[in-house]
Amino acid sequence: MHIVIMGCGRVGSALAQTLESQGHTIAVVDQDPTAFRRLGSAFGGRRVTGVGFDQDTLREAGIEEAGAFAAVSSGDNSNIIAARVAREMFGVENVAARIYDPRRAEVYQRLGIPTVATVRWTADQMLRRLLPSGAEPMWRDPSGGVQLAEVHTAPAWVGHKISKLQDETGVRVAFLTRLGEAMLPTSQTVLQEGDLVHVMMRTDEVEKVEAAFATGPEETHA
Numbered sequence: 010m011h012i013v014i015m016g017c018g019r020v021g022s023a024l025a026q027t028l029e030s031q032g033h034t035i036a037v038v039d040q041d042p043t044a045f046r047r048l049g050s051a052f053g054g055r056r057v058t059g060v061g062f063d064q065d066t067l068r069e070a071g072i073e074e075a076g077a078f079a080a081v082s083s084g085d086n087s088n089i090i091a092a093r094v095a096r097e098m099f100g101v102e103n104v105a106a107r108i109y110d111p112r113r114a115e116v117y118q119r120l121g122i123p124t125v126a127t128v129r130w131t132a133d134q135m136l137r138r139l140l141p142s143g144a145e146p147m148w149r150d151p152s153g154g155v156q157l158a159e160v161h162t163a164p165a166w167v168g169h170k171i172s173k174l175q176d177e178t179g180v181r182v183a184f185l186t187r188l189g190e191a192m193l194p195t196s197q198t199v200l201q202e203g204d205l206v207h208v209m210m211r212t213d214e215v216e217k218v219e220a221a222f223a224t225g226p227e228e229t230h231a
Contacts, residue, residue, distance in 0.1 A: 165225025
């Protein structure tokens with residue numbers, strides 16, 4: 010996958026190096042050309058000097074071929090504008106923006122842009138938003154037979170009730186993270202775009218659960 014990163018600070022440079030090591034092609038955009046020193050001499054991706062929400066700059070960075078875009082500059086406004094341009098103008102599927110102000114983060118989540126507030130930021134969280142797939146274990150019981158995990162949920166599940174998700178996948182939904190806040194759903198809770206779903210499941214059924222979450226309810230019946 011080609012991934013564009015706006016901002017070459019500590020976060021942006023770390024993301025770029027990690028993603029490149031995983032085999033992705035990377036372009037990093039920053040207004041300050043000296044910031045690219047953080048990438049090191051071994052970095053093989055593109056270094057693009059310019060404003061991260063400028064369409065011509067983004068095109069130079071390969072945004073039209075990108076499967077993911079991360080806005081991790083030092084400015085909230087720049088990050089959210091760039092994220093919206095990447096999503097709305099260029100149709101990039103996986104977009105994430107780092108936001109310093111948690112109150113703003115909730116507003117931007119409602120606009121459909123996944124945000125990561127710096128108070129809870131980790132590289133793993135950002136990578137998870139850019140490359141969503143499978144299950145990420147959070148806890149296992151001592152025997153290893155049962156685990157709590159965040160499972161990537163296909164967009165096809167949006168608009169369906171928790172009860173349907175549980176019935177078709179065989180999991181128990183432990184909690185949701187919605188707009189950055191944890192919530193305990195009922196069987197009648199309807200899944201919304203951007204929800205992170207945390208489930209309890211048998212460890213020997215992880216692959217089956219991942220497949221069911223990835224295909225959606227209609228395909229599950231097929």
